[in-house]
Amino acid sequence: MYMAVAPASSGSDRGAAVVLQQLDADGRPNGEQVLVDRGGLASAVAQAETRRPRWVWQGTRLWYPELLAAGVDVERCWDLSLTRAILAVSLLCGPSPYLDSLRADASTHEGSDLPRVLLPPARSPDQHSLFDEPQEVSGPFLDEIVRELGAQRSAIAASSAPGRLTLLVAAESAGSLVAAEMEHAGLPWRRDVHEELLERTLGPRPPEGSRPMELERVAGELRAALQAPALNPDSPQELLRALRRAGIDVSTTRSWDLERQHHPAIGPLLTYKKLSRLLSANGWTWLDAWVRDGRFRPEYVVGGVVSGRWASRGGGALQISHQVRDAVRADDAHVFVVADAAQLEPRVLAALGRDPALATAARGRDLYQGIADQGFGGDRAKAKLAMLGAMYGATSGEAGRLMPQLTRAYPRAMGVVEAAARAGESGEGVSSYLGRSCPPATEDWYALQRSTTAEEQRRAEASARARGRFTRNFVVQASAAEWALCWLAEIRRRLAASGIPEPRSRIAFFLHDEVVLHVPSVDAVQAETILGAAATAATHLIYGDIPLDLPITTVAVTSYAEAK
Known part of the structure; x- marks a missing residue:
């Protein structure tokens, strides 16, 4: 059974009505529409969840964050926008009026030899940050939702491998639920530990626009070694000129290029680059912007890479530096259970x-x-x-x-x-x-x-x-990414049925082939079992009964820095 959700009218009224429509197994309307105002949406969804529908909506990010904020989670969904992106370019799908229109509208990436790897950084119309207050009920109306669901189901059914494509769409939509739940719950992050790390490494927090004390000290060493007292080491052009004047023949300031050189300035320069990277990527400004109430809440972009890997907007969620991982600390009486799919690709x-x-x-x-x-x-x-x-x-x-x-x-x-x-x-x-x-x-x-x-x-x-x-x-990468999505969906499903006394998703972090659960310490062993069983299930779900191991390693830690 499906349950479609759509705005009942256009406009910017925060209390605008929402319409829910039950659909049968073929995606056709089945029963009367239910009209609720926006304030009653969470209650209506919670009541409908007892029938275990698959929610059909324009985008998970449009609807799910406010349901989570109201304490309501859902089991399954069909994300039309994510499915649209898959079907528009899938070689398994032949021509159809629906797909032809998608392909005509799709970007052709003219002027580029390769497909674009990342989505543009700007938000798409159906995405908003969890920290933004949504101002309107946007998106297509119910008849358009139902029509597009039917077109997508028809395109999949007519494809050369409908079973596989159906599984991919289900996994991608499940991933969208996990991403929203991860953003809502946040990754535990100790601000005091992070600040102590910054002070120990960089010195006290400087005034706005000034370098930290340790960074300025190393900059002084670099200027002296290069005999360039006015050098601004943050300027690549100035730095290259100073290096060449000192007889260091390099064409870039990348670390791998510098490490091959022998000069007294190279040591201070590499140190400066490391400290500067920490300051820019995870310094005090980053901490102020992204850690709130003891949680790091980035914006995950499901399918943000052309291969299906996730990306993130802001905060560098998928590049948590080893230098700051000790600030990722489990709550009291909790642990992180970190699972890594070894040599996945x-x-x-x-x-x-x-x-x-x-x-x-x-x-x-x-x-x-x-x-x-x-x-x-x-x-x-x-x-x-x-x-x-x-x-x-x-x-x-x-x-x-x-x-x-x-x-x-x-x-x-x-x-x-x-x-x-x-x-x-x-x-x-x-x-x-x-x-x-x-x-x-x-x-x-x-x-x-x-x-x-x-x-x-x-x-x-x-x-x-x-x-x-x-x-x-x-x-290889795209096939590994879809295995990881199925693993993630299986973990979420098994956790929900486990009886561990937490909300539906205890998935705190996901990075390509690594999953981090945040669970009560007493449930760590059960969580490890779930992670392993979910990996086995994902392999069987995709490839059937094959004589191949896709093993995972797990470790329970209180600090993310202890995981590797």
Whole structure:
């Protein structure tokens, strides 16, 4: 059963009416519409939840935050906007009036050789921060919601793999619920620990616009070493000029470039860069902006990366620096249970290729060591370099020399990434196992490939190779991302049924292949069991009964810094 929710009228009145409509299993209206004013929405949803519907709405972010704020959570949903984004480019879907209109409106990314990796930083019309007060009930009306649900279901049913695509849509929508719940609950964050760390590392908090004491001290050392008393080390142009005047021949100020140089200024400069990075990424200004009431609440963007990985807007949620992780402390009588899906992408590659030799190498142990024992004389470093090269398209150097050996050992798995690379080089799109696709090349890309001058041909060949490297990795990364989504959804479902005395979602943080639960200390063992069982279930849900382990490691800690 579905339950559609939509505004009953347009306008900016915060108390505007909302209409709920029950739909049958085929997505057709079934019963009378229920009209409630906005203030009664949470109560109406809570009552409807007893029938376990799948909520159909324009976007989870439009409706779910205010339900959570009222103490109401939902079990399932169908996020039309996230589903629309998947179907618009999925190669599993053939043409239809609905999909044709989506594809005509979709950005073609003209002028770019590769699909855009991240969404634009600006918020889309159906997204708002949890800290913003929504001013209007926006979005399409009920008949449009019902019509689009029907069009999406028809597109999936007519696809070449409706079962897989249905699972992907369900997992993506479940991810949207988890993201909203994570934002609502927040990640526990001790401001006092963070401030003490900043003072210990940078010195006391300086006046606005001034450098902290330790940063200024190191800047003085750098100026003295470069004999540049007026140097502003925050200016890359000034810094490069000062380095070159001192005889340090570098073209960038990146750390990897500087570390190869031998000069008394290099030590202070690397120290300055590290301290400056801490100040800009997680300093006092960041703390004021993003930590409230002992919680870090960033804005997660589900499907924000073209491969289906999540992104975030503001706060750097998916890049929590090791320098500040000790500030992530569990509440009293609670622990973090941190789970990591070890070596997820190469294991997923084994599943994609149904490669028995690679599955054997991965079974019950360190996959890279398993590969090394099978064909690299036990040299784990070489085995890892070869596998990463295969997934990321390293065709030169040591990784390139090892590729033939890897291909002989695992022809099916290597065949998957090689086929994806050839498709990308020819301008075609490729898909994950469940059906998330990257767009085909743009017309500008094809025009460059048709060019005739020697210089343009060199550019065309480089662009084709770059696109091949992208598609080679896309099929693996996107398939790993959808496994992680199914894992996340299974964790959420199993936690809800576990009896652990907390709200429905105890998922505090999610990063690609890592999940952090925040649970009472007495329930840590049960939480670890749930994490492992959910991983096994996710593998079976996607790939069926295959002889392949996608194991996870878990650890219970009171500080996130203790997890790794």
